[in-house]
Amino acid sequence: MDRLHLMSVFVAVVEAEGFAGGARKLHMSPPAVTRAVAALEERLGVKLLNRTTRYVRMTEAGQKYYEDAKRIIALADEADDAVLGINAEPRGQLTVTASVLFGRLFVMLGVVEYLGPVNFPVL
Amino acid sequence: MDRLHLMSVFVAVVEAEGFAGGARKLHMSPPAVTRAVAALEERLGVKLLNRTTRYVRMTEAGQKYYEDAKRIIALADEADDAVLGINAEPRGQLTVTASVLFGRLFVMLGVVEYLGPVNFPVL
DNA sequence: AAATATTACGTATAACGTAAGCATA
DNA sequence: TATGCTTACGTTATACGTAATATTT
Numbered sequence: 019m020d021r022l023h024l025m026s027v028f029v030a031v032v033e034a035e036g037f038a039g040g041a042r043k044l045h046m047s048p049p050a051v052t053r054a055v056a057a058l059e060e061r062l063g064v065k066l067l068n069r070t071t072r073y074v075r076m077t078e079a080g081q082k083y084y085e086d087a088k089r090i091i092a093l094a095d096e097a098d099d100a101v102l103g104i105n106a107e108p109r110g111q112l113t114v115t116a117s118v119l120f121g122r123l124f125v126m127l128g129v130v131e132y133l134g135p136v137n138f139p140v141l
Numbered sequence: 142m143d144r145l146h147l148m149s150v151f152v153a154v155v156e157a158e159g160f161a162g163g164a165r166k167l168h169m170s171p172p173a174v175t176r177a178v179a180a181l182e183e184r185l186g187v188k189l190l191n192r193t194t195r196y197v198r199m200t201e202a203g204q205k206y207y208e209d210a211k212r213i214i215a216l217a218d219e220a221d222d223a224v225l226g227i228n229a230e231p232r233g234q235l236t237v238t239a240s241v242l243f244g245r246l247f248v249m250l251g252v253v254e255y256l257g258p259v260n261f262p263v264l
Numbered sequence: 265a266a267a268t269a270t271t272a273c274g275t276a277t278a279a280c281g282t283a284a285g286c287a288t289a
Numbered sequence: 290t291a292t293g294c295t296t297a298c299g300t301t302a303t304a305c306g307t308a309a310t311a312t313t314t
Contacts, residue, residue, distance in 0.1 A: 019303080020143040021217060037269060047306055052270055064224050071268045071313045079224045086220035090213060094144060097209035101187050101202045142278085161293060170281055175295055194288045194293050 019057055022094055025087035027054040028066060032084050036074050142180050145217055148210035150177040151189060155207050159197050 031040035031051060041051045059066050066080035076084060154163035154174060164174045182189050189203035199207060 021145045022143070038267085048269070049271080049307090050305065053304080056270090062221060062224050066224075069269070071266095071311090074269095079226075083220060083224045086216070086223065090216050090220060093209070093213050093216065097206060097213060098185060100209065101185050101189075101206045159293080160295095171294070172282090172296080173280065176279080179295090192294065194286090197294095 021061075022091065024054050024058040024061070025091055027051055028058055029084060029087050029091065031055060031067065031074065032076060032080070037069070142184065144184075145214065147177050147181040147184070148214055150174055151181055152207060152210050152214065154178060154190065154197065155199060155203070160192070 027040065027044060027046070027050075030043045031037055034040040034043050037051045037055070038048050040046075041048045044051070046054075055067060062079075062083070064079045064083075065077055066083055068075045068077055150163065150167060150169070150173075153166045154160055157163040157166050160174045160178070161171055163169075164171045167174070178190060185202075185206070187202045187206075188200055189206055191198045191200055
C-alpha cells in the first residue's frame, strides 16, 4: 500500500485532531482513514495515535513520525514539481534579433530546423 | 500507484541499467517494471528514461528525479527506522576532551546525567 | 445519549504474471 | 536472430463505501 498516502492520511488526522475531520479534509470515508492509520501503525510496528472517541493524541513515536512525514511529503511534492520544468515542452515566445542579411543566411536555417516542416514560404 | 514504490522501481532500473535487471533486483516481473516506470512518467508528465532494447539512458529530467527519489526513499526508510527505536538509542563511542579540572567541575556532571545511575565511583 | 472510531461485508478498481508481440542491434 | 521492452488478457488481490457495532464522555 501507498506509504506516502498513509503518511498524508496520518498527517491530516493529526492536524484535524480526529479521524472524522481528517476524512473530511481528504474527501475520504472514516473507515478508509481508520484502515490507513492502522496499516501504517502495523507497518511500523508502533502505535502512533492514542485515540479515544473524544480526543486523538499523538504518542511520542507519533510526534516524531509526524514531523518526518510532513518533511517527506513536502520533498516528494517538490520533486514532482521540480522535474516538470526540465524536459517539458518549451513554452512562450521566442524572439530573435538579427540583421536582415544575417537572418536570411543563418538564423532562418535554425528556425526552420527547430520548427520542423512549415507550410509557408520561408523566404 | 504507490509513489514511493514507483520511485524505488525507477531507481532500481537506473542502477541496474535496464528494466530486466531492475526487475530481477526487486523480484518483480519485467511487465510490472515497465508499468511502474510508465505510470511514474505519466504521473509526472515527463519522460524519465530514453530506452532502446539495448541501452537505458536517463533524460535530463530523469537525472534530477533520480537524485530526488533516492533522497526521499532514504528519508522514508530512516523515518520508519527512527520511529521503531532503532535509531533512537545513540550508539558508538562518545569522546570528551577537557582539562582535568574542567572535566571534574563540569563535564563529569553531564556525563553522569547522560549515563544515568552508575556502579562505580565517579571521582 | 451523542459523537466518533472500528469492524463486516459486498463490490469495484487496480496490480500482477503468463504469454504473445514488437523493436533494436 | 536474439535480447529485452512492451502490450493483451485473465486472474488475484487490494481498497473502497455503506451499514452495523462498539466505545467513551
